[in-house]
Amino acid sequence: MPFKPLVNAGIEQLFNAFIYREKALKPARQRLHGKILRVELKEFASPLVLAFSERQVDVLGEWEGEADCRVVTRLRVLPTLRDRQQLTALIRSGDLEVQGDIQVVQNLVALMDLAEFDVAELLAPYTGDVAAEGIGKSLRIGASVVQNGFKRQQRYVAEAITEEWRLAPGALEVAWFVEETAATERETDTLFKRLEKLEGK
Numbered sequence: 001m002p003f004k005p006l007v008n009a010g011i012e013q014l015f016n017a018f019i020y021r022e023k024a025l026k027p028a029r030q031r032l033h034g035k036i037l038r039v040e041l042k043e044f045a046s047p048l049v050l051a052f053s054e055r056q057v058d059v060l061g062e063w064e065g066e067a068d069c070r071v072v073t074r075l076r077v078l079p080t081l082r083d084r085q086q087l088t089a090l091i092r093s094g095d096l097e098v099q100g101d102i103q104v105v106q107n108l109v110a111l112m113d114l115a116e117f118d119v120a121e122l123l124a125p126y127t128g129d130v131a132a133e134g135i136g137k138s139l140r141i142g143a144s145v146v147q148n149g150f151k152r153q154q155r156y157v158a159e160a161i162t163e164e165w166r167l168a169p170g171a172l173e174v175a176w177f178v179e180e181t182a183a184t185e186r187e188t189d190t191l192f193k194r195l196e197k198l199e200g201k
Contacts, residue, residue: 005061008048012059019111020056028114029054031107038067043075050108069104072097082112 019025032052039048049063073096080086081096087109090096098105 008059008061011048012057015050015057015059025111025114028107028111032057032104032111035069035101035104035107036063036065036067037104037108038063038070040070040072041075041078042072067100069098069100069102071105072099081109084109084113 019029029052033054035052037050037052039050041048046061049060049067051058051060051063073090077090077095080090084106087096087106091098
């Protein structure tokens with residue numbers, strides 16, 4: 001299928017543009033030198049194989065040899081991988097499955113955390129500096145608007161579920177229910193003790 005090599009080439013270009021261009025990232029890149037990372041996304045049938053060398057990363061559709069590390073996850077999890085602190089939580093929750101040398105993933109996540117992803121830098125060779133900066137700014141504003149809208153929708157849905165639709169109890173109702181349950185449990189224990197005493201007589 002011709003679409004997959006195109007996607008691989010795009011991912012490869014992004015990685016090389018942001019991770020391999022900056023000299024300051026060289027010490028962090030050295031940790032990945034010679035490593036093979038196999039990424040399996042549950043939404044796709046075939047994996048992505050990242051082969052790290054000193055000068056670049058190659059993104060391959062297939063790899064005959066053994067990978068140093070194999071990662072299984074979902075597409076929606078990928079953006080959160082840029083945050084090093086999320087890694088352990090993702091593994092614990094089962095959103096990220098890691099087999100083999102976990103340090104490969106940790107080093108890649110650390111490298112991505114250090115790299116500064118700037119859309120304007122990527123577009124500049126094709127559109128010129130001024131146009132690239134304008135497009136980058138528009139994308140940042142658009143992403144911010146979408147993110148804020150999403151947060152508003154989440155808040156609205158949470159309020160609608162608890163307040164309007166009454167599908168989920170509010171915080172005070174949950175606290176009252178817990179207290180009532182504890183009181184009922186205490187009364188039941190007292191009743192059982194009385195019954196035991198009566199049976200003993």
